[in-house]
Amino acid sequence: MANLELKNVHKSYGAVEVLKDINLSIRDGEFVVFVGPSGCGKSTLLRMIAGLEDITSGELRIDGALSNKLTPKQRNIAMVFQSYALYPQMTVAENMGFSLSLEKTPKAEISRKVMAAAEALKLEPLLERKPGQLSGGQRQRVAIGRAIVRSPRLFLLDEPLSNLDAALRSETRVEISELHQRLATTMIYVTHDQVEAMTMADRIVVLNGGRIEQVGSPMELYNNPASEFVASFIGSPKMNLISGGAARAFGAETVGIRPEHMIINVDDPTWQAKVTLVERLGHNTIVYARVPEIGLFTVSLDGQHDFDLGATVGLAPRVDRIHRFDAAGAPIGR
Numbered sequence: 001m002a003n004l005e006l007k008n009v010h011k012s013y014g015a016v017e018v019l020k021d022i023n024l025s026i027r028d029g030e031f032v033v034f035v036g037p038s039g040c041g042k043s044t045l046l047r048m049i050a051g052l053e054d055i056t057s058g059e060l061r062i063d064g065a066l067s068n069k070l071t072p073k074q075r076n077i078a079m080v081f082q083s084y085a086l087y088p089q090m091t092v093a094e095n096m097g098f099s100l101s102l103e104k105t106p107k108a109e110i111s112r113k114v115m116a117a118a119e120a121l122k123l124e125p126l127l128e129r130k131p132g133q134l135s136g137g138q139r140q141r142v143a144i145g146r147a148i149v150r151s152p153r154l155f156l157l158d159e160p161l162s163n164l165d166a167a168l169r170s171e172t173r174v175e176i177s178e179l180h181q182r183l184a185t186t187m188i189y190v191t192h193d194q195v196e197a198m199t200m201a202d203r204i205v206v207l208n209g210g211r212i213e214q215v216g217s218p219m220e221l222y223n224n225p226a227s228e229f230v231a232s233f234i235g236s237p238k239m240n241l242i243s244g245g246a247a248r249a250f251g252a253e254t255v256g257i258r259p260e261h262m263i264i265n266v267d268d269p270t271w272q273a274k275v276t277l278v279e280r281l282g283h284n285t286i287v288y289a290r291v292p293e294i295g296l297f298t299v300s301l302d303g304q305h306d307f308d309l310g311a312t313v314g315l316a317p318r319v320d321r322i323h324r325f326d327a328a329g330a331p332i333g334r
């Protein structure tokens with residue numbers, strides 16, 4: 001269990017500054033997700049918290065104590081990586097207990113802790129198997145189990161699901177969320193996948209180009225994005241963004257409209273569009289329609305609908321749900 005505080009944290013590699021003035025407080029027991037595009041600095045930030053990278057300037061406090069110079073071991077933090085890095089010649093139980101046996105923990109205690117972690121992760125039937133005899137999802141659970149046995153005060157997870165296929169990813173996502181609820185340990189989770197961030201996080205930290213763009217709950221970010229970047233990054237399918245004269249008609253440099261806030265086939269359309277693609281997902285239908293001079297719009301409709309490719313449709317935004325941004329990408333009051 002741990003509180004964490006980052007104050008004016010910077011990170012440079014030589015002359016290149018990859019993290020700029022990071023200020024963040026994480027409460028005990030929170031599930032916080034760092035999300036952002038490739039290269040935005042999320043792994044570097046996580047590795048600095050773990051003690052695997054130096055902090056160039058600023059303060060890292062864990063439970064109030066300045067911790068910049070502590071070794072990873074002194075921080076009592078467990079880290080789970082994308083690659084499972086299990087020992088192939090050891091059984092699941094041996095892999096999970098290995099770090100404790102290095103610390104000369106008594107065998108009975110190792111066994112008790114391994115059993116408790118195996119129970120939490122539903123790994124009991126697999127304890128005598130070798131990693132080669134496990135699925136990707138099971139291996140990732142063993143890697144998480146190896147972290148749990150050490151009862152760390154903070155869990156750091158760096159893209160732990162990216163080697164799994166889509167079905168296993170969503171299953172393991174739920175398992176990690178359940179595990180967090182049971183352990184109530186502070187967890188920081190890095191992903192570039194905004195769906196993972198939205199579904200798992202208590203709070204999301206959106207990073208872009210080494211800076212924090214916004215910190216908030218998933219719904220705060222979705223409903224009130226603090227920048228055009230956050231608006232376009234959070235949400236699937238992506239928000240429609242229009243600029244130029246079409247946006248200035250709404251008193252903004254850029255206008256954002258979420259696909260589910262578009263109305264199609266209205267009597268008094270704002271734009272005439274041609275249908276270019278229809279994705280039928282069963283529970284909803286995604287229509288892509290091009291407006292000459294403005295661009296391609298995405299429209300998300302509940303349920304099943306038929307549209308002919310090439311058909312002309314009238315589009316309009318739900319005016320009360322429009323997001324307006326100025327030239328710097330900052331929101332104009334809604």
Ligand SMILES: Nc1ncnc2c1ncn2[C@@H]1O[C@H](COP(=O)(O)OP(=O)(O)OP(=O)(O)O)[C@@H](O)[C@H]1O
Pocket residue numbers: 013018036037038039040041042043044045192
């Ligand atoms: N050892 C290093 N030396 C120099 N630059 C580095 C080093 N490690 C990372 N960087 C740079 O720091 C920036 C942030 O990298 P980081 O790995 O934290 O990004 P990320 O957001 O985790 O990206 P990804 O999702 O692709 O893993 C990148 O521009 C990267 O090239």
